[in-house]
Amino acid sequence: xxxxxxxxxxxxxxxxxxxxxxxxxxxxxxxxxxxxxxxxxxxxxxxxxxxxxxxxxxxxxxxxxxxxxxxxxxxxxxxxxxxxxxxxxxxxxxxxxxxxxxxxxxxxxxxxxxxxxxxxxxxxxxxxxxxxxxxxxxxxxxxxxxxxxxxxxxxxxxxxxxxxxxxxxxxxxxxxxxxxxxxxxxxxxxxxxxxxxxxxxxxxxxxxxxxxxxxxxxxxxxxxxxxxxxxxxxxxxxxxxxxxxxxxxxxxxxxxxxxxxxxxxxxxxxxxxxxxxxxxxxxxxxxxxxxxxxxxxxxxxxxxxxxxxxxxxxxxxxxxxxxxxxxxxxxxxxxxxxxxxxxxxxxxxxxxxxxxxxxxxxxxxxxxxxxxxxxxxxxxxxxxxxxxxxxxxxxxxxxxxxxxxxxxxxxxxxxxxxxxxxxxxxxxxxxxxxxxxxxxxxxxxxxxxxxxxxxxxxxxxxxxxxxx
Amino acid sequence: xxxxxxxxxxxxxxxxxxxxxxxxxxxxxxxxxxxxxxxxxxxxxxxxxxxxxxxxxxxxxxxxxxxxxxxxxxxxxxxxxxxxxxxxxxxxxxxxxxxxxxxxxxxxxxxxxxxxxxxxxxxxxxxxxxxxxxxxxxxxxxxxxxxxxxxxxxxxxxxxxxxxxxxxxxxxxxxxxxxxxxxxxxxxxxxxxxxxxxxxxxxxx
Numbered sequence: 001x002x003x004x005x006x007x008x009x010x011x012x013x014x015x016x017x018x019x020x021x022x023x024x025x026x027x028x029x030x031x032x033x034x035x036x037x038x039x040x041x042x043x044x045x046x047x048x049x050x051x052x053x054x055x056x057x058x059x060x061x062x063x064x065x066x067x068x069x070x071x072x073x074x075x076x077x078x079x080x081x082x083x084x085x086x087x088x089x090x091x092x093x094x095x096x097x098x099x100x101x102x103x104x105x106x107x108x109x110x111x112x113x114x115x116x117x118x119x120x121x122x123x124x125x126x127x128x129x130x131x132x133x134x135x136x137x138x139x140x141x142x143x144x145x146x147x148x149x150x151x152x153x154x155x156x157x158x159x160x161x162x163x164x165x166x167x168x169x170x171x172x173x174x175x176x177x178x179x180x181x182x183x184x185x186x187x188x189x190x191x192x193x194x195x196x197x198x199x200x201x202x203x204x205x206x207x208x209x210x211x212x213x214x215x216x217x218x219x220x221x222x223x224x225x226x227x228x229x230x231x232x233x234x235x236x237x238x239x240x241x242x243x244x245x246x247x248x249x250x251x252x253x254x255x256x257x258x259x260x261x262x263x264x265x266x267x268x269x270x271x272x273x274x275x276x277x278x279x280x281x282x283x284x285x286x287x288x289x290x291x292x293x294x295x296x297x298x299x300x301x302x303x304x305x306x307x308x309x310x311x312x313x314x315x316x317x318x319x320x321x322x323x324x325x326x327x328x329x330x331x332x333x334x335x336x337x338x339x340x341x342x343x344x345x346x347x348x349x350x351x352x353x354x355x356x357x358x359x360x361x362x363x364x365x366x367x368x369x370x371x372x373x374x375x376x377x378x379x380x381x382x383x384x385x386x387x388x389x390x391x392x393x394x395x396x397x398x399x400x401x402x403x404x405x406x407x408x409x410x411x412x413x414x415x416x417x418x419x420x421x422x423x424x425x426x427x428x429x430x431x432x433x434x435x436x437x438x439x440x441x442x443x444x445x446x447x448x449x450x451x452x453x454x455x456x457x458x459x460x461x462x463x464x465x466x467x468x
Numbered sequence: 469x470x471x472x473x474x475x476x477x478x479x480x481x482x483x484x485x486x487x488x489x490x491x492x493x494x495x496x497x498x499x500x501x502x503x504x505x506x507x508x509x510x511x512x513x514x515x516x517x518x519x520x521x522x523x524x525x526x527x528x529x530x531x532x533x534x535x536x537x538x539x540x541x542x543x544x545x546x547x548x549x550x551x552x553x554x555x556x557x558x559x560x561x562x563x564x565x566x567x568x569x570x571x572x573x574x575x576x577x578x579x580x581x582x583x584x585x586x587x588x589x590x591x592x593x594x595x596x597x598x599x600x601x602x603x604x605x606x607x608x609x610x611x612x613x614x615x616x617x618x619x620x621x622x623x624x625x626x627x628x629x630x631x632x633x634x635x636x637x638x639x640x641x642x643x644x645x646x647x648x649x650x651x652x653x654x655x656x657x658x659x660x661x662x663x664x665x666x667x668x669x670x671x672x673x
Contacts, residue, residue, distance in 0.1 A: 024657075039506060435517045
């Protein structure tokens with residue numbers, strides 16, 4: 001019987017049926033960062049447990065790390081951030097785990113570091129104490145965000161108690177128009193299916209739009225599955241996937257590569273596989289998207305007006321009213337032309353080299369508008385090095401952007417990069433929740449790197465397509 | 469594990485009404501409070517920014533309202549706990565005093581985190597959620613009596629059916645809600661499955 005990728009991988013990693021009815025699932029790759037792991041390592045120490053497979057866990061520091069060279073001097077000025085950093089270093093050392101620290105030149109946002117090092121492979125199960133673990137699904141892996149108690153479960157047993165999900169295939173037909181990116185695809189499916197439409201589902205992204213997309217775009221699409229409520233999202237591996245993986249530090253080599261390739265090809269969903277649900281989205285109808293509200297589903301195409309409150313019913317309507325109040329926008333207004341204060345280009349959603357190239361193509365030869373604070377934060381030290389080798393840093397700084405060190409930065413503002421007061425950010429990150437970017441009253445407009453760069457140049461939300 | 473098995477079944481305590489959909493974990497515990505290496509002390513910061521925002525409007529958040537302080541049963545609407553996977557969110561609620569949650573729906577990661585902390589999350593439909601919220605607002609400090617085994621809530625004289633799936637229900641009732649002990653029992657099986665997963669062996673022949 002033909003099977004989809006989700007079912008194949010779930011079956012091949014099933015260890016046992018637990019008394020709870022859940023399945024004990026082998027986790028092939030475990031990634032950790034400093035925010036959600038210290039308590040998990042403490043749980044292990046307290047219980048006298050070892051890490052079952054230290055070679056299958058990798059850690060990096062991303063959430064709290066400052067993004068200026070000066071602020072990154074150790075000890076970090078913020079004593080609690082320093083303490084978290086020290087805990088991570090000590091836990092990695094004590095338990096024999098590889099640490100992609102800043103001194104290695106390999107540090108970065110955990111979901112950028114894994115793929116760029118070739119750690120993420122098709123057919124894997126991957127867990128990380130971070131909801132954006134779904135990113136790794138771009139390779140045809142089942143990748144889940146987990147809580148800290150589950151981080152301890154994975155450390156101690158290399159497995160998790162999980163219940164199987166249903167699978168919804170989302171087919172993107174047609175082809176994306178010029179100026180429309182993977183980020184717009186992500187914001188479009190979330191706007192269509194809602195922030196909780198994916199609860200209970202894994203999303204399989206497919207169709208010609210996805211097939212034509214490069215790996216970094218695919219990572220952007222899968223990254224935001226959780227914003228649609230789906231704990232994991234994936235894309236079937238193909239030649240694009242294999243080409244990306246070839247030659248990376250942790251990718252298999254020689255005869256191992258050939259055997260891996262055969263496995264990877266076999267794990268893709270079979271023709272005729274069944275799905276619990278199928279949704280079709282016309283890719284050619286997607287415009288550059290911008291969120292206007294307080295959930296990632298509250299987004300519109302750049303040419304659209306903000307929706308009427310009356311067009312929503314029941315509980316959804318209440319969130320729409322709450323969003324208008326918080327954002328201080330009015331129904332019927334355009335998103336185009338909304339003045340912004342800050343631009344943040346980076347994050348696990350859009351902090352990869354292709355994102356920086358796209359933003360730089362808009363910034364080149366232009367200037368950041370007066371009064372706008374614009375920062376570009378590479379997703380990893382490796383991304384930063386590539387960008388600098390290509391001269392992108394010079395393009396950005398010449399235009400008036402700040403060029404930073406790698407980290408999560410203003411996506412969630414646990415480091416010194418924060419919005420102030422009621423500032424509005426044009427942000428390439430993934431969440432526009434109230435207070436998300438470091439000011440309890442700050443406002444976030446999510447958009448693509450191209451759109452964010454254009455917003456920086458004009459000091460307001462604009463349609464980037466006029467620059468193309 | 470060192471901790472003894474704890475069965476979670478009957479929970480009695482006052483309600484704490486937190487109306488709204490899509491209440492994300494950034495709102496339950498803002499990111500700046502994730503700067504910590506233990507979960508201790510998080511209870512004091514639960515919903516801190518929502519509390520402040522309401523104060524500015526001359527309103528009082530349930531987590532700051534003397535009428536609800538000391539409550540054990542948080543009641544909310546749909547997609548509660550969406551967003552970040554931070555276990556700090558249920559840890560903050562637990563340390564504030566919450567022992568159980570009733571809502572229309574939950575994000576999966578939040579729900580799973582609650583299971584591993586022994587916090588049963590029950591589901592009800594929108595009308596029932598609204599009814600419970602309204603009842604609590606009219607009867608602060610009055611006890612809500614929840615039962616995992618019978619999947620019910622006693623609200624004054626009325627008994628209301630609650631939904632909780634068989635899997636987590638069983639885990640609360642047999643004390644296996646912390647999955648680690650069951651997972652550890654199967655370590656040898658993990659090793660034998662891993663031995664047959666090609667990438668775990670470096671794709672070697």
